[in-house]
Amino acid sequence: MVAAVAATAFNEQTVSTFYVLEPYTGQPARSVYDLLPSTMLSEHFALREFVVSGTAIRHGIDNMPPDDVVERLEALCWEVLEPLRHRFGKIRITSGYRCAEVNKLVGGVPTSQHVKGEAADISVGNLDMGRKMYEYVRTNLDFDQLILEYRRKTGACWLHVSYRGDGKNRRQAFEIKS
Numbered sequence: 001m002v003a004a005v006a007a008t009a010f011n012e013q014t015v016s017t018f019y020v021l022e023p024y025t026g027q028p029a030r031s032v033y034d035l036l037p038s039t040m041l042s043e044h045f046a047l048r049e050f051v052v053s054g055t056a057i058r059h060g061i062d063n064m065p066p067d068d069v070v071e072r073l074e075a076l077c078w079e080v081l082e083p084l085r086h087r088f089g090k091i092r093i094t095s096g097y098r099c100a101e102v103n104k105l106v107g108g109v110p111t112s113q114h115v116k117g118e119a120a121d122i123s124v125g126n127l128d129m130g131r132k133m134y135e136y137v138r139t140n141l142d143f144d145q146l147i148l149e150y151r152r153k154t155g156a157c158w159l160h161v162s163y164r165g166d167g168k169n170r171r172q173a174f175e176i177k178s
Contacts, residue, residue, distance in 0.1 A: 041070070042077035044085050050096025050120065055105050065097045069117035073097060075165035076118060080141055084122075084161075087136055088129075094158055095121040118144065119162035130157045137161060138173045146173040 039047040050073055056063040065073070073096070085091050098106065098114040113119035124130035127150055134148045137159075147160040163169065 039070075041074045042082050044090075045077045045081055045093075047073070049093045050117075053095075053098065053102055056099075056102050059101075059105065061099065061101050061105075063097065063099050063102050065099070065117055069097060072117035072165055076120060076161075076163045079165075080137065080143055080161050080163050081120065081122075083141055084133060084137065088133055092123040093120050094123050113144070113162040118164055119160060121149075121158050121160050124148075124157050124159050126155075127157050130159055133159055134173070134175075142169050143171060143173075144169040146171075148175040150175070150177045152177060 041047055041050070047070065051063045051065065053061075053063050055061070081091060095106075095114060096119075097117050098108060098112065100110070100115055103110070103112050103115050108114060122133075124133055130148050130150070134146060137143055137146050142163065144162040144164045145160065146162075148157070149160060150157045
């Protein structure tokens with residue numbers, strides 16, 4: 001994983017800047033995000049949206065999933081995230097795939113569906129929009145877990161959605177307010 005896109009080298013006589021180049025265009029990358037694979041998982045979701053991680057970048061961890069996990073991410077996109085996008089517009093993934101090391105560093109449980117490629121946390125903007133999205137998924141889509149999470153102190157609100165491609169979706173839906 002690339003930890004920095006541009007860096008400045010200093011010595012007593014010179015100051016020079018060097019850039020990491022994007023793999024396909026050869027142009028200087030604007031961010032680490034530009035260096036991640038742009039492979040499309042579905043019509044509107046790219047793999048890099050699920051693997052970009054500030055924790056992975058800070059700790060130099062390769063957060064790229066194996067092929068079987070990519071297949072599960074594709075199922076999550078097609079079965080839950082694409083229908084959500086068609087109903088509510090653009091969706092921003094705030095936490096997608098996490099390798100075991102990243103998951104441990106962020107305090108995730110070892111059995112987290114994020115590690116399996118079956119879960120994503122998405123930004124919902126505010127509690128009202130979060131409830132609308134929650135109800136849409138709950139009443140119209142197949143899912144394994146659906147959790148509307150809200151932090152009273154900060155006002156942070158997001159939706160955790162998961163989907164199991166093996167058809168054993170539990171349809172667990174609840175809210176967590178803390």
